[in-house]
Amino acid sequence: MYNARPEVLEVIERLFLPSLIRNASSELQFILLDDASPLREETERVVARFASELRAAFGDFQFLRNPQNLGFAGSYNRGMRRAEGEHVVLLNDDVYLPRGSLGSLLEVLRSEPGAGLVGPVTNWVCGYQNTHLFPRLRDFSPSELERIERFAERLRRCVGRCVIAVPRLIGFCLAISGDLIRDIGYLDESFAHGLYEDDDYCLRARKAGYRILLDASTFVEHGGPRGGGMSFRQHVLKTLAAAFANGARLAKKHDLPLSALIRQSVEGFVQFFLDRNTVTARLRPYWENGMEDADA
Numbered sequence: 001m002y003n004a005r006p007e008v009l010e011v012i013e014r015l016f017l018p019s020l021i022r023n024a025s026s027e028l029q030f031i032l033l034d035d036a037s038p039l040r041e042e043t044e045r046v047v048a049r050f051a052s053e054l055r056a057a058f059g060d061f062q063f064l065r066n067p068q069n070l071g072f073a074g075s076y077n078r079g080m081r082r083a084e085g086e087h088v089v090l091l092n093d094d095v096y097l098p099r100g101s102l103g104s105l106l107e108v109l110r111s112e113p114g115a116g117l118v119g120p121v122t123n124w125v126c127g128y129q130n131t132h133l134f135p136r137l138r139d140f141s142p143s144e145l146e147r148i149e150r151f152a153e154r155l156r157r158c159v160g161r162c163v164i165a166v167p168r169l170i171g172f173c174l175a176i177s178g179d180l181i182r183d184i185g186y187l188d189e190s191f192a193h194g195l196y197e198d199d200d201y202c203l204r205a206r207k208a209g210y211r212i213l214l215d216a217s218t219f220v221e222h223g224g225p226r227g228g229g230m231s232f233r234q235h236v237l238k239t240l241a242a243a244f245a246n247g248a249r250l251a252k253k254h255d256l257p258l259s260a261l262i263r264q265s266v267e268g269f270v271q272f273f274l275d276r277n278t279v280t281a282r283l284r285p286y287w288e289n290g291m292e293d294a295d296a
Helices: 006-022 040-057 071-082 101-111 142-159 178-184 197-207 236-253 258-274 280-288
Strands: 029-034 060-065 088-091 115-121 163-165 173-176 211-219
Touching: 006 040, 029 040, 029 071, 040 060, 060 071, 071 088, 088 101, 101 115, 101 173, 101 211, 115 178, 115 197, 142 211, 142 280, 173 178, 178 197, 197 211, 197 236, 236 258
Parallel strands: 029 060, 115 211
Antiparallel strands: 088 173, 115 173, 163 211
16 A cells, blocks of 8 residues: 555545455455555554454454555565465455455455456456446445445346456456466566556466456445545656556567557546446346346
């Protein structure tokens, strides 16, 4: 996590950590990394407030602070190297995990032959995983959090098990096979700041023969009332510079034409804003065959 503004901490305190505790198990390890946040004291106070619950809920809880800002890839890699389990789940600090969602992603990862990466359906990404079937949160009220839970439960009940092979997943919530990590290593830290390190990892996984899977029966809310990507929006100019530099780096590394990345970016915006060519098309028949509206 990287906290330069109070509203980012609010999402961590009111969405991320409470939902994580509800998905905890004594068989799971939780490693929380602070990427040299400017709001150091405020961040440490929030973590201290949840520390006893986290230690009681997880088999192991560690809170690490980077001595300097390492960016997404560097921070995730530090956590993955410390992890002791067979598989790893990377989580941005602006997600809300409905009950059972973490277990569902791991179950798909363990049971699907050749699975390397598994991700959920969500409401705030530029990618196929995005859907407008769940309207953005209005606030942090208990009724709004319950709306997430109801939506996620109805999705699981009505869709059942539905696993879709996809070419890429967004790294906001990503289950990674231990076999994949042993075969291709960690995230490429040359993708500084963040952006395209998840695309790179997906390309490397596919080249190594692993499957990239969307668990279409599992929903994870992203961003809360203000939307996802707040870490990026804290430094807009830096993010734009990283987008251009990292896009060029990805194209060169994988011998991709820049036009392919431009098309992917345009398609991502269409998926995000217009909900076209997204998982919604697969989910809508279940909706029309009796699934209640998420606001019911």
